[in-house]
Amino acid sequence: MGLQLGDTAPDFFATTTEGDFHFYPWAGDAWVILFSHPRDFTPVCTTELGYVARLKPEFDRRGVKALGLSVDPVDSHRKWAEDIRETQGHAVNFPIIADADREIARLYGMIHPRHDEVYTVRTVFVIDPRKKVRLTVTYPQTAGRNFDEILRVVDSLQLTDAHSVSTPVNWRTGDDVIIVPAVSDADAQKRFPQGWRAVKPYLRFTPDPRAPADFDLSG
Numbered sequence: 056m057g058l059q060l061g062d063t064a065p066d067f068f069a070t071t072t073e074g075d076f077h078f079y080p081w082a083g084d085a086w087v088i089l090f091s092h093p094r095d096f097t098p099v100c101t102t103e104l105g106y107v108a109r110l111k112p113e114f115d116r117r118g119v120k121a122l123g124l125s126v127d128p129v130d131s132h133r134k135w136a137e138d139i140r141e142t143q144g145h146a147v148n149f150p151i152i153a154d155a156d157r158e159i160a161r162l163y164g165m166i167h168p169r170h171d172e173v174y175t176v177r178t179v180f181v182i183d184p185r186k187k188v189r190l191t192v193t194y195p196q197t198a199g200r201n202f203d204e205i206l207r208v209v210d211s212l213q214l215t216d217a218h219s220v221s222t223p224v225n226w227r228t229g230d231d232v233i234i235v236p237a238v239s240d241a242d243a244q245k246r247f248p249q250g251w252r253a254v255k256p257y258l259r260f261t262p263d264p265r266a267p268a269d270f271d272l273s274g
């Protein structure tokens with residue numbers, strides 16, 4: 056059984072493009088997006104890492120740190136990073152783990168042997184500041200991930216933690232949110248002074264409770 060939602064993300068030591076690394080102290084109080092990619096100098100991976108680098112301002116705004124991993128050596132990562140900057144227009148601005156002995160890949164279930172016995176698949180783990188796994192995603196090696204979607208889920212998770220709301224299908228930042236059923240109407244009156252629209256007693260929509268300054272719809 057691989058890592059599941061709510062599990063504690065395992066701690067580890069690693070070699071990375073930014074030096075030797077102890078995961079928990081590095082993560083500190085931040086959220087972490089830990090993602091594996093199969094190999095260096097491959098086309099889909101090149102586009103993904105460039106896009107993650109481009110998203111840095113969005114990560115910073117949400118208190119998120121990105122952390123990549125593949126089983127290629129650190130010299131290869133560094134050389135490949137030059138190609139990523141050249142072809143994607145964004146220099147890699149987060150550490151990439153060189154997991155040559157596959158210790159971390161095995162710890163996190165990033166190798167799916169019936170898909171590929173040797174190289175990691177495209178996994179994503181969103182880990183919160185308490186080191187709990189809050190989202191897991193696994194893509195095949197041939198399909199590039201949608202990191203905007205990962206960020207959208209981070210927004211949803213952070214909203215849930217702060218305001219006891221959940222987010223409906225295809226929700227986007229700034230859309231109305233759902234008051235979780237565990238919050239009674241009496242409690243909701245205190246928590247959501249702007250009111251709500253009850254489609255059913257269990258389906259209550261309320262405006263995004265964050266101050267507009269806390270989220271930016273321009274991106």
Ligand code: BEZ
Pocket residue numbers: 093094097098099100101196197
């Ligand atoms: C790629 O990044 O393009 C890729 C890597 C491994 C297998 C298939 C595609």
